[in-house]
Amino acid sequence: MLYPLMLRLEGQPCLVVGGGQVAERKIESLLEVGARVTVISPEVTPAIQEWVQEGKLRSYLRGYQEGDAAGHFVVIAATDVSEVNEMVARDCFQRNILINTVDIPPLCNFYVPAVVRRGDLTIAISTNGASPAVAKRIRKKMEREFGEEYGEYLQVMKSLREQVLREVSDPEMRKDIFERLADVGLLDCIKAGDEQGLKERIAQCLSSS
Numbered sequence: 001m002l003y004p005l006m007l008r009l010e011g012q013p014c015l016v017v018g019g020g021q022v023a024e025r026k027i028e029s030l031l032e033v034g035a036r037v038t039v040i041s042p043e044v045t046p047a048i049q050e051w052v053q054e055g056k057l058r059s060y061l062r063g064y065q066e067g068d069a070a071g072h073f074v075v076i077a078a079t080d081v082s083e084v085n086e087m088v089a090r091d092c093f094q095r096n097i098l099i100n101t102v103d104i105p106p107l108c109n110f111y112v113p114a115v116v117r118r119g120d121l122t123i124a125i126s127t128n129g130a131s132p133a134v135a136k137r138i139r140k141k142m143e144r145e146f147g148e149e150y151g152e153y154l155q156v157m158k159s160l161r162e163q164v165l166r167e168v169s170d171p172e173m174r175k176d177i178f179e180r181l182a183d184v185g186l187l188d189c190i191k192a193g194d195e196q197g198l199k200e201r202i203a204q205c206l207s208s209s
């Protein structure tokens with residue numbers, strides 16, 4: 001069984017070995033969260049090439065050499081040569097580096113899940129490696145169920161939470177208010193664009209404290 005984590009990768013040195021389709025997908029998701037990405041690969045896709053030209057990542061256009069993984073926080077081995085992926089994984093296991101070896105699950109100490117993002121909401125889906133295609137299918141289902149309104153909803157909830165943490169000192173009372181706020185249908189108001197209803201419901205929750 002896997003232990004789910006949410007990693008803060010902003011500014012962290014991450015290495016992707018390989019520059020094909022799979023590497024491209026993983027680089028994109030690392031750049032999205034502000035990681036400092038280096039790619040090592042004799043050849044890269046046009047999209048990766050473009051990111052390099054835009055200064056979004058560093059590239060070494062050569063094969064992986066033993067020890068290249070050292071000094072990185074997260075490494076992704078995404079070449080199409082198993083022996084190379086195995087060498088990268090070995091380097092990482094020796095150094096306690098987080099390693100994802102795309103074609104060899106036993107040589108991963110983490111898997112990349114399928115992800116739905118709506119502002120502060122992140123839904124990560126893993127099948128424990130049983131079926132990435134099923135993870136993708138569930139992601140698409142979740143994308144339909146959790147619409148863009150969740151981004152605004154969580155902004156509202158976040159600022160209300162900050163307000164309550166500032167203004168209400170009793171932890172029990174705060175907990176009650178947070179539960180009421182989560183229960184009172186604010187999401188429906190946001191979805192319907194009903195500003196008045198939103199204000200009324202919030203006021204109701206805050207005043208009955």
Ligand SMILES: C[C@@]1(CC(=O)O)C2=NC(=C\c3[nH]c(c(CCC(=O)O)c3CC(=O)O)Cc3[nH]c(c(CC(=O)O)c3CCC(=O)O)/C=C3\N/C(=C\2)[C@@H](CCC(=O)O)[C@]3(C)CC(=O)O)/[C@H]1CCC(=O)O
Binds near residue numbers: 100102131
């Ligand atoms: C979620 C996602 C994230 C991402 O990679 O970004 C992801 N794979 C995705 C897509 C996908 N991958 C593959 C297919 C073809 C259909 C199929 O095989 O099912 C499709 C579907 C497609 O491309 O349409 C092929 C494949 N994948 C792995 C192997 C090796 C093996 O199983 O032995 C092979 C066989 C290669 C071969 O044929 O030789 C292994 C892994 N893939 C994982 C993640 C990890 C487990 C996640 C989990 O716990 O479920 C794990 C273990 C390691 C890892 O990579 O982290 C992303 C969906 C993103 C999205 O769309 O939302």
Ligand SMILES: NC(=O)c1ccc[n+]([C@@H]2O[C@H](COP(=O)([O-])OP(=O)(O)OC[C@H]3O[C@@H](n4cnc5c(N)ncnc54)[C@H](O)[C@@H]3O)[C@@H](O)[C@H]2O)c1
Binds near residue numbers: 022043044045062132
């Ligand atoms: N985990 C997943 O989600 C998933 C999905 C599909 C495929 N795969 C597997 O992932 C692997 C990569 O798939 P792809 O479609 O990106 O392949 P690809 O052929 O598009 O890319 C392979 C890349 O590896 C690079 N490479 C080759 N030798 C290298 C070396 N010595 N050092 C550094 N880079 C080197 C190549 O230049 C190329 O850029 C395949 O083995 C495939 O079976 C995994």
